[in-house]
Amino acid sequence: MSESRLRTFIAHVEDLPGVLNRVTSLFRRRGYNIESLAVGRTHEPGVSRMTLVIEADDDGARRIEANLYKLVNVLRVDDTTARATVARELALIKVRADAVTRPSVMQICEVFRARVIDVAPAAMICEITGVATKIDGFVDVLAPYGVIEVVRTGAVAMMRSAESSERDTAAPEDRPGARDAA
């Protein structure tokens, strides 16, 4: 048994009513906790893309993949954990900032490559993109000023280079769900 860790899956699914429910129901039923989930359309008509972050060990990850493939509306699944991937999350953070503290908050934003997108007399909203740990760090540094609200999108991920998760490129031995006659 390998250790459990956070893993990022990319699932391409048919853009039909109820498909999100089918996917989340699978994780609930099999007892996996979804860390984050981001869904949106792709450039292909009728195809949606989900990025799921889930805690699992190696065996668990294989079964997640195989179980996802059992859903009729799931077109393709990639466990990106062991592959060259970029992952990003977007967060909006509302933090207390008045005339006195505003410059130092803005300075922190600059260090984290965050943007200030709204300024009010007693607060401001910062926008940051990055990996989850970077956002965690940003929130930690802002905490002493008084964080009022945080909203995070959950990770979206994409594999590097010209490789596309929309083509069948994964090695079959990594993918029990894909061991078909082809």
Next chain:
Amino acid sequence: MNALIDTRRTGAQILWDALRREGVEVVFGYPGGAIMPAYDALLDSPIRHVLVRHEQGAAHMADGYARASGKVGVAVATSGPGATNLVTGIATAMLDSVPMVCITGQVPSHVIGSDAFQETDITGVTLPITKHNYLVTKVDQIAPTIREAFYVARSGRPGPVLVDITKDAQQATTVVQWSERPVCLPGYRPEHRARATDLSRAAAMIDGARRPVILAGHGIVKAEADALLGEFVERTGIPVASTLLGLGGFPASHPLALGMMGMHGEAWVNRAIQEADLLVALGMRFDDRVTGNPATFAVGAKKIHCELDPAEINKNVRVDLPLVGDVKETLRGLLPLVARGERAPWLERIAELKGDSAVRDIQQMPHHGRLFAAHVMHDLWRITEGKAVVVTDVGQHQMWEAQYYKHDHPRKLLTSGGLGTMGFALPAAIGARFADPGAEIWVIAGDGGFQMTACELSTIAQEGIKLNIAIINNGYLGMVRQWQEFFYDGRYSATPLKSPDFVKLAEAHGLTGMRVTTREEVEPVVAAARSAPGTVLIDFRVEQEDSVYPMVPAGADLHDMIRRPSPIVETAHD
């Protein structure tokens, strides 16, 4: 009338046309408001409809029909309570991978979501217990959806599919376009095939094994791989242990048939598995009732897992070599690669493990005028020459049947293994009757489970069909009582059971009822039931506090069994 109008058909008519095109001859159902258009059109369809007394019965009948025939069973119900009553039957079929299509009516599409009369979100309710399901709101979707539903239900690892059709879609008309092309679902790839290199590795492991055991499961029956399994065993000389649902996939009378494994498997079978150096698992999923404690399950054995569903690999037990694919194709691929083998020392060791088991066997025990359920099973097997289709319910009688009714052929034992659904037997046997009009069919049920679906006796009477029904009546919910005896200090909480007079109950339905209280009566009464033209129910009044042995307590090690005390008659309670 112009030609175009003549060719328009209602959704309800298209539904039955579509079912005909899938080869459906009989459906089991119950009408109601939201499915009334379909029931009206049914009158003009050649499909036979069996009116059930409760929709759970419809689902079990469709299930029994499918298990007995290998075809897809069909159940029909209305919206709301009609649909929710199917749920237990759908879950039963899901856990045992039975191909089934359930058609439900739904409230008109414009009121969906308004909590309309008899509205239930049945696709939501059945999401985790169906292989797939559909909500159809447009008449044009009916024909392609039914086609897809049957394809999904029967392909790959089979399972139940539910199609929920709104009333307005049934009423609307369209000119239907029947497609002749194969169903293509871009995300659905049910077929897998084991790789040649893996087959070679498996063959080397098999040839090198000194103490191998085959674990034969339901997949052998479903894939119709029984003949190939026979060839494989003849060639390799490997003994075969069966799961409950695998019984009949390999002939019980074969010298290399060990019998059933698991919680109520014979002691030598479980011991052989624990001593094995190789397990070849064929179409089974290492259910907890089969493995006992997975941490101590066959720790000395390498494991080859031949399984169609990739999600089953390494789920309960870690395996050394998965062969993902249809078990029939896998066996076909393996056969030419494995060497002829004789395993004399291993078979001698298994014979040694059998030891005094034969002496401890209840069949060897005197009955002293008492009626033991195990004796009834043995006699039924002997009298019917092991050739009947036996449909069992869930509990002690189910295990005694599995131990003492020796099945030599597949699809002859129909039982709810995965879900363990009490009330399954009677309706499932009705379904089996429609699958095989000529077969001798025995329902074996406990006094508890039988009463859960006893209303279907009316269905038997209305349809005029012949079944033989054996109620193993011990006045308790026997399996729970047994657990209470073993694990709860004999505190019988809610297990003593008062039942109606089953003989009179049969007679009230216009059927024949008989009673057996001694072993001497078994043979003549069973013979009378078999030769009677109509359905006969026999109330077997058996020992009240007998238990099923051996028993591996839930979660215990597979070799850690509670054995039958010997001799039995001194320990049986009065």
